[in-house]
Amino acid sequence: MRERRALAVLVGASLLGPLAQAADTAGTPGALDLHLGASVLRFDFRELADSGEQLVREQGVLPGVVGGAGQTIGRWRWSAELSHYAGSVQYDGQTQSGATFDTKTDTTLTKIRARVLRLLDPEGRFAVGLGVGYRQWLRQIRGRGRVSGLDERFLAGDVSAEARLSVLRSEATTVDVDLQAAWPLQPQVKIDFGGMFDTRTLILGPRPAGRVSVPASWATGPDSRLIIEPGFEAWGFGRSSTEPLYRHGVPAGVVYQPQGKGYNLDVKVVWVQSF
Amino acid sequence: MRKINPWMALVVGSALALAGCGGDGDDGDSSDVPLTAITADNAAGVSAVVYQAASALFDVASSSGTLPLGAVVQSAPGSAGGLGLASFAARQIKAATRRPPAAGTGVVAAVYEETFQCAGGGSVTERLNDADDNGVESVGDGLRLTFVNCVEEGVTSNGVLGFNLTLVSEASTGAKVTFDNLALNDGTDTIEADGGFNLTVTENTGVSELYEIAGETLASTLNGDRHTITGFTGSAASDFAAATVTYRFTGRVSDSSNNISVDAETVTPFVAQTADDFPGSGTLRSIGAGNSQALLEALSLTLVLISVDPEGDGSFSAPVEWSWSELEALAD
Numbered sequence: 055m056r057e058r059r060a061l062a063v064l065v066g067a068s069l070l071g072p073l074a075q076a077a078d079t080a081g082t083p084g085a086l087d088l089h090l091g092a093s094v095l096r097f098d099f100r101e102l103a104d105s106g107e108q109l110v111r112e113q114g115v116l117p118g119v120v121g122g123a124g125q126t127i128g129r130w131r132w133s134a135e136l137s138h139y140a141g142s143v144q145y146d147g148q149t150q151s152g153a154t155f156d157t158k159t160d161t162t163l164t165k166i167r168a169r170v171l172r173l174l175d176p177e178g179r180f181a182v183g184l185g186v187g188y189r190q191w192l193r194q195i196r197g198r199g200r201v202s203g204l205d206e207r208f209l210a211g212d213v214s215a216e217a218r219l220s221v222l223r224s225e226a227t228t229v230d231v232d233l234q235a236a237w238p239l240q241p242q243v244k245i246d247f248g249g250m251f252d253t254r255t256l257i258l259g260p261r262p263a264g265r266v267s268v269p270a271s272w273a274t275g276p277d278s279r280l281i282i283e284p285g286f287e288a289w290g291f292g293r294s295s296t297e298p299l300y301r302h303g304v305p306a307g308v309v310y311q312p313q314g315k316g317y318n319l320d321v322k323v324v325w326v327q328s329f
Numbered sequence: 330m331r332k333i334n335p336w337m338a339l340v341v342g343s344a345l346a347l348a349g350c351g352g353d354g355d356d357g358d359s360s361d362v363p364l365t366a367i368t369a370d371n372a373a374g375v376s377a378v379v380y381q382a383a384s385a386l387f388d389v390a391s392s393s394g395t396l397p398l399g400a401v402v403q404s405a406p407g408s409a410g411g412l413g414l415a416s417f418a419a420r421q422i423k424a425a426t427r428r429p430p431a432a433g434t435g436v437v438a439a440v441y442e443e444t445f446q447c448a449g450g451g452s453v454t455e456r457l458n459d460a461d462d463n464g465v466e467s468v469g470d471g472l473r474l475t476f477v478n479c480v481e482e483g484v485t486s487n488g489v490l491g492f493n494l495t496l497v498s499e500a501s502t503g504a505k506v507t508f509d510n511l512a513l514n515d516g517t518d519t520i521e522a523d524g525g526f527n528l529t530v531t532e533n534t535g536v537s538e539l540y541e542i543a544g545e546t547l548a549s550t551l552n553g554d555r556h557t558i559t560g561f562t563g564s565a566a567s568d569f570a571a572a573t574v575t576y577r578f579t580g581r582v583s584d585s586s587n588n589i590s591v592d593a594e595t596v597t598p599f600v601a602q603t604a605d606d607f608p609g610s611g612t613l614r615s616i617g618a619g620n621s622q623a624l625l626e627a628l629s630l631t632l633v634l635i636s637v638d639p640e641g642d643g644s645f646s647a648p649v650e651w652s653w654s655e656l657e658a659l660a661d
Contacts, residue, residue, distance in 0.1 A: 101398060110398050150396050154572040157397065195397050204399045245400045256400070299402060299449075308448065311400050 086125050089281070091324025093118040095139050097161060099316040101147070104293065109312060112159050112193075114143025120322050126173075131181065134168035137322075149201055157201075162192040169216050179223065185214040187236060189289075202248050206311075210241035210291070212263065226273045232285075234265040241291045243311050252300040256311050259292020277328040282321065290315040365589050367621035372637035373651060376625040377659040379593040379615045382558060383578035414522055414549075415542050415565075417484070417513065418506045419530045421474055422492055425455055426466050426502055449480030470494045472504075476511070485514045488521075496529060503529040522549055538567045557583045575600045578613075591623075592616040599627060607631070607653040624648075625656075 094117055101110035122135030145159045169185030188211050197203035214236035222229035241258040267285030274280050294311040367375055396402060441457040441464075458471035466472065471493050476486035488511035496503030507525035514520075526544030541564045548557040561580025567573070577598045583590040592615070599611030613625040620641030626634045626648070633656055634648035 145397070147398050150398065150402050152569055153567075154570065155397050193399075195399060197397075202396050204396050206399055243400070247396065247402075250396060251402070254400075309400050309402050312398070 084125070084127065085277070085328040086123060087326050087328045088121075088123050089135075089324045089326040090121045091119070091281075091322055093120050093137060093139070093320055093322040095163070095318055095320040097139075097143050097163070097316070097318055099314060101312050101314050103312060110145065110147030112143045112145050112147075112161070114141065114161070116141040116143070116161060116163065118163075118320075120324055126178075129173040129176075129178075131171040131173060131178075131183075132168075133171075134166070136166045137164070139163040145195055155198075155201055157196045157198045159196065160192075160194040162190075164190045167214075169214070171216060171218060177220075177223070179220040181216075181218045183216045185216050185234065185236070187212045187214060197248070202250060204248065205246040207244045207246075208241070208258075208291070209244070210258075211239040212236040213239065228269075228271045230269050230271075232265075232267045232269060236263040236265075236289075238263065238291065243291075243294070245309070245311070251309070252303065254297065254299060254309055256294035256297060256309070258294050258311060259313070261290045261292050261313070261315075263287065263289035271326075274325075279326040279328075281324045281326060283324070284321045285319070287318045287320070288316070289318070363590060364618040365591055366619060366639070367591065367615060367617035367623045367637060368639045369637050369646060371589075372615075372623035372639075373635045373649070373656060374587070374659045375589055375591055375615050375617065376613065376623045376635055377656045378584055378587065378589055379582050379591060380613055380625055381657070382556070382582045383563065383576070383593065383595065383599075383613065414506075414508065414511075414520075414547075415526070415528060415540055417486075418490065418492075418504075418528055419540055420481075421490055422472070422502055422504055422506075422528070422530060423532070425472055425474060425492070426497070447476075447479040447481050451476070451478035451480050451485070453477075453479045453486075466494060467497050468494055487512045491525075495527070500533065501529060501531040503527070520549060524548065536569055538569075540565045556585070559583070572602055573600055582615075590617075596624075602630075607633075 094115055097112065097114050097116050099110075099112045100108055103109055116139035118137055118139030120135060120137040122133065124131065124133035140162045142158045142160050145155075145157045147155055149155045165187065167185055167187040169183055171181040171183035174180045174182065189209070191208040193206040193208065195204045195206075214234050217233045219231045219233075220228060221231055238260045241260060242255055243258055244253065244255045246253050265285060265287040267283050269281050269283035271279050271281045291311075291314050293313045296308050296310040299309040365371070365375065439459045439462045441459060442454065444452050444454040446452055454475040454477070456473040456475070457466060458473070459465075459467075460469040460471065461467055472491065474490045474492075476488055476490070479486045489509035490511055491507040491509065492504035493507075494502070494504050504527075505525060506528050508522040510521070510523060512521045524547065526542050526547055529539075529541040531539040531541075541562075543562045544558075546557060546559045547561065559581045561578070563576065563578040563580070565574055565576040568575075575598050577595045579594040581590065581592050594614050594616075596612040596614050597610070599608035599613070601608040607630055608627045609630050611627045615623045615625070617623075622638040622641065622645075624634075624636045624638075624645060626636075628634055628650075631652055631654075633651050633653055635651055635656075636645040636648040638645045
């Protein structure tokens with residue numbers, strides 16, 4: 055419930071604030087740019103043992119929606135964006151005993167980012183700045199046969215260094231390269247064992263994340279633009295510490311979350327309207 | 330965790346009669362039940378009881394509690410607990426032989442004893458009677474594990490589990506296993522056991538594992554129901570790469586509460602995927618009075634065929650199709 059309230063606040067901030075992100079490449083100076091669009095994300099996540107051996111791999115394509123706002127004020131550019139993906143991906147992994155196991159994982163990925171960029175040259179071809187973000191990944195590994203399901207909710211904030219380089223700029227078209235290096239804050243996972251054990255929250259190790267994207271923007275009218283933005287993101291988290299596990303309040307063993315690495319490809323298609 | 334069906338008790342209790350020292354063993358021993366005549370009416374019920382007895386021997390069905398990774402739960406490796414005595418004994422003997430040897434406590438240093446804390450609370454006291462006084466577990470040694478509210482893999486254990494080691498090698502461990510007022514509780518059911526059987530565990534770490542069991546009598550008490558198998562052998566081979574378990578059983582199955590007693594054998598072994606509820610292949614024959622027979626053939630993960638030869642003349646009826654879940658319900 056607390057996570058939902060936090061998410062609602064962040065969503066509100068995203069939609070109501072005078073900010074925008076994907077609209078960074080658009081926009082009349084001083085105008086408020088709102089954008090909305092669709093996206094597909096190729097999700098690829100791997101869970102690794104301490105030895106580096108791959109334990110689990112989840113892959114699949116998730117449809118999503120993106121929306122946000124942005125505004126350029128002088129040589130500053132503020133922006134924010136909310137993205138939400140949901141669907142099922144293929145789980146190829148194993149049971150706790152090490153037996154090969156495959157199933158589907160229902161996956162919901164919600165991200166919100168806000169950033170401010172300083173335009174370093176009058177034309178705005180090069181900009182650097184800082185950002186903050188928040189990510190929630192709901193991972194529901196489906197049970198099958200005698201193997202029970204397992205639900206995990208990953209939460210993490212982050213701070214990031216941002217840079218944007220315009221590689222093509224004309225009256226009608228712009229192509230930028232966006233770079234982002236993020237450091238997670240308080241990554242954690244809440245694990246629901248489906249009643250087999252008591253729900254447990256583990257603090258995860260931090261792992262730097264990075265994203266590169268190439269938004270291309272075309273003018274479609276005096277105050278509107280179409281943006282297509284392919285991107286690649288590397289993210290993850292470190293192994294949690296080993297913590298006690300309880301069953302109905304009685305100690306029943308120990309649990310830890312292994313390290314995880316994700317490599318996502320996504321393409322966003324958004325419509326930007328300036329006001 | 331999956332509700333333990335009454336036939337799980339077959340795995341558990343052995344052997345008041347086998348050991349001859351765990352009690353008089355005569356209080357309603359279901360091995361006294363005469364062989365049952367198998368008819369078209371009871372063939373499915375008999376087959377259901379025998380199948381469950383066979384599959385429960387090695388706790389094949391105990392992976393109902395298995396979780397996928399995700400998070401790594403170190404308290405629930407392997408079969409994630411379970412009350413099958415063969416798998417419980419196998420887990421314990423592997424754990425005991427892998428612990429570092431305790432300091433000698435006897436005058437002649439032939440008896441070693443140490444108490445370990447269990448992962449989920451409670452303790453287990455290991456006492457090694459080092460017959461050859463070589464300081465490690467070896468053939469001829471006796472191991473005695475005394476559980477006091479020991480919680481491991483979701484199972485709370487009390488009582489005594491003993492091993493007389495008959496085989497110790499890098500790959501295999503064998504022992505005559507005895508239970509002395511051993512009580513296992515998984516939070517839903519409690520099984521109490523006395524008696525024992527011979528067990529051999531052969532392990533290729535991370536690749537395969539083989540349990541082999543043989544005994545004269547194995548009885549169990551579960552929620553007041555008492556069951557017995559006699560003259561039995563069995564094996565369960567786990568292939569971790571293929572995620573399969575292949576298991577066999579031969580022996581007499583008696584259920585005094587349902588007044589059933591038949592001889593049984595797996596004509597072709599059952600093969601089950603680790604993640605599935607039921608085997609996808611395998612054939613089990615039950616033989617009752619007058620050589621009457623029932624044949625259970627696994628068709629798929631969901632369907633099974635039951636045919637019957639009530640006259641014992643080798644002429645079987647046309648097979649009747651059942652779902653595994655329907656068949657399982659017959660034995661409850």
